[in-house]
Amino acid sequence: MPQSSGSSVSPDLSQIVKAYDIRGVVPDQWGEPLAEVFGAAFATVTGADAIVVGHDMRPSSPGLSRAFARGAASRGADVTEIGLCSTDELYFASGHLDRPGAMFTASHNPARYNGIKMCRAGAAPIGQDTGLAEIRDLAERWSATGLPAATDEPGTLTSRDVLGEYAGFLRSLVDLSRIRPLKVVVDAGNGMGGHTVPTVLDGLPVDLVPMYFELDGTFPHHEANPLDPKNLVDLQAEVRATGADLGLAFDGDADRCFAVDEHGDPVNPSAVTALVAARELAKNPGGTIIHNLITSRSVPEVVAEHGGIAVRTRVGHSFIKQQMAESGAVFGGEHSAHYYFRDFWNADTGMLAALHLLAALGGQDGPLSALVDSYDRYPASGEINSTVTDQAGRTAAVRAAFTEDEHVTFDELDGLTVTADDWWFNLRPSNTEPLLRLNVEAGDSETVDRIRDRVLAIVRA
Template sequence: MTTTDSSIDPTIFKAYDVRGVYGVDLTEDAVYRIGRAAAIYLNVPVIAVCRDMRISSPQLTAAAIRGITDQGVNVVDCGLTTTDELYFIVGYYNFPAGIMITASHNPKEYNGMKFCRAQAYPISLDTGLADIRDLAIRGDFPEPEHKGSVTHLDATDDYIKHALSYIDVSKIRPLKVVVDASNGMAGMVMPRVFQYLPAHLVPLYFELDGTFPNHSPSPIEPENLVALQKKVLEVGADFGAAFDGDADRMFPVDEHGQIVDGSMVMLLVSNNILRKYPGSTILYNLILSKSVPALIERDGGKAIRTRVGHSYIKAEMRKDNAIFGGEHSGHFYFRDNWFADSGLIAFLLILELVSVENKPLSELIKPLDTWVRSGEINTHVNDVQGKLKAIEEHFG
């Protein structure tokens, strides 16, 4: 039995993943212990491990792999990938579990871990992450008979081919598209994607740089889309798209540099999917525009409303066999992608729609934009628990 003495801050365990400031509350020792705890809890022979380009990701990946293998479980190290590629890897290669080292859109000081089971089923706080947390904090790890081994896999080409299978490449016109990778993982993937497309890629901030020298990797915030908007106008692009740090979320702008919000992306992608698969079920979260269910139904689809949160949407999609689901936050989920999200697939479906319709993106959006939307409104408060208690007392 191995016992560790150092403590782990339980607050790094969030609703859907682990996140913290590297070297402060998210240390290599903590990730080592979380790796061992995950190996015990998952009780599988092998775990796929991927990472993003953050400065601390190599060290934390090494710590996680060491923890997993010290617990007697084998690791397939897939190296640098997007988060949606991790989901693909687990589903396509039939791995029983996967771990992604990333902090997605968070500032450079942060890093974290995402977990999934077989078939890319997410592990959240109420579906296993709390158990992993408790095991890691307790720190009593049984000694295995032998350590696990490490092998390597480069799955990016297979992932790109899978994503491209969602569209008819022969229908893509030679459009000019600006992509802002936010110095994140899209900068590694998108040049390889465009090798298969007749469209012209204008790259913006494609250098992998975990210091994020140009802007925060959080394109849901309008200030982080300014450079993309300017570049689209400067080069006369047909449209542009920004990806977050781990490239699982995608945010477009039209040919005028106007931001296309999550509700409109949801409708554009739904429209294309319903042309291919008429009558399909599509899920949308409760804070998307009222135009979303109305227009999905108009196009012959079945719209089902769900609560916010990827673990809830994915579970509901499986239950209803929904072909597609989406959230205002830029997460878009696809049934034939193991119900996992993919910013790349959503991007390709919009590229195909603009190509087939032979109209500017703004003109495709105009008939869909039937309700006034506030956009996401964030409010900062000093006493979170106090405010929650006051709300509960008022409305309870």
């Protein structure tokens, strides 16, 4: 148990307690003593008598996870340790066992980082406004004074392997019984996809070509961040070399999934969102679909064409999950390749989205490129980051520049969105870095380039 530092001055944990999770460099910014304090604070704030804890393959993860479990047990919570798992496997355990959960991972961040993603029972998100601020405040206090004495009846620590149950549950949600044989290359990036994919796909008519399935938190081949195009290069080459039907790339904690088609070309995550939305609406006629404001215009178009209701929201999983719960939405998608399902406790799971993609592709004879073509309708810039110290000032300058344009509308749901008949762009600040993020979409590539260059000239002036 952490001892009192002898100081009444509380440490400032704001550098590692982010908007949605805890993340920082180990051991420079945090380590096992602080993990134990976080565990005690988590159990106290959630008031849970039982919690579930899991971790990824980073070298520091097992020790941090066990320290957290000890801290939670000291406050009387019984802890189920599920060991190595993906983040969506932890969400499954939280939903299936109906108890709060904590996942030790830094997702796609470099090896020296680690963090904690936390949720309440039923995989309900914990963020700054839903408990994380209180957890930080308690952790700051107890880091200065030492943890209180353990309760009279400390909780227990037990182990449970839920991988098989997780895989079986996912497969119960998607009918894969009649798909044609598919050759699928999967790049796990030495992350948790190497742990979950073989079990989830076992027994399916899938010729699996594994890449970097060895669990290695030092990421020896490339960063486990498929958002960066350079980390897709190996997967693209292997798909072309093997004549595969598609390729899948998972991030470090395997909650996000990216796809490339039979040519090795990346599949727009907005197209995946639209495709899965159409499939979910076939099962749930008239259902609501959530999409964030930087997904393609094609998403609400496809939703309307399939009789659904599209609801636009801010970027970020806590907003999506909140809207999912409030609206009873059947599915939600983000352009960052986070996919949320009502059938999965409104939590995000890239693996379930991947199964939908396999079912859609394997249920017809055409290639993936032709399948997604009808869902990928507009040229787009992709997300472009600019380092800016005065985010508000540059955003105001962009708004002023477009104010004189005719037939343009503005909204500030998340940053600044400017919309015309045949184009739109969103400019929003990063929550954690001095960046402005720009996304542009239009009816043709020339217009994308024109609007992109006009906005960037102002942002970077």
